[in-house]
Amino acid sequence: MSRLQPQRIPNPKETKPVTSNFATEDKKISYCIGIDIAAKISRLPLRLDLEAFLDAFITIAEGREPKIKQEDFQKTMQAFQQKLEREAGQARSDNAAAGDAYRAKNAARDGVVTTASGLQVEILEPGQGDCPKVDSTVRVHYAGTLIDGTEFDSSYQRGEPAEFPLDRVIPGWTEGLQHLRVGGKARLVIPPELAYGEQGAGPDIGPNATLIFEVELLAIRQ
Secondary structure (H helix, E strand, O other): OEOOOOOEOOOOOOOOOOOOOOOOHHHHHHHHHHHHHHHHHHOOOOOOOHHHHHHHHHHHHOOOOOOOOHHHHHHHHHHHHHHHHHHHHHHHHHHHHHHHHHHHHHHOOOOEEEOOOOOEEEEEEOOEOOOOOOOOEEEEEEEEEEOOOOEEEEHHHHOOOEEEEHHHOOHHHHHHHOOOOEOOEEEEEEOHHHOOOOOOEOOOEOOOOOEEEEEEEEEEOO
């Protein structure tokens, strides 16, 4: 949800980094570059053949000639890019249509309020006291799912509430949490333009995805 890591939701599948000592600064930098490259590759919609990848990587790093000609390389990469663009376009269209249909049906349910922005708020437990403001820091428990029920994030699963400033999260959260009082719980149905839009977020949240969060406001820090 954080805009600090371009509106990125913490992933419960991620493990905490292990602190290691590196013999030299070059080793440390090299390791960090490896992390960066691997993270970018992991977002591609393909099953990477590590043997072929490492073969090419080492070949180029050592200044040797690759096993594929430049012309073939360009054709292969161009075809792959076109495939990605076709699939992304289809995903954007499919997700947008499915989200629109879901939100239209959800809007008709008792207790659901659709705001001017398109956010849908259903108060599950009213809570007491003040509501947070846009510049408040809040402590919450939450679970996030796609409209098909797939859970992509959960502070409950991690066993630890999350704490963050409301002005540093996706717009659907910034607006939605301001409807809650401490001790209250709500179900937020967030359209893509208030979440991650056409870009999506990592492998779990596709482009134009409508997101559902059940959020419990535990405390307002300021």
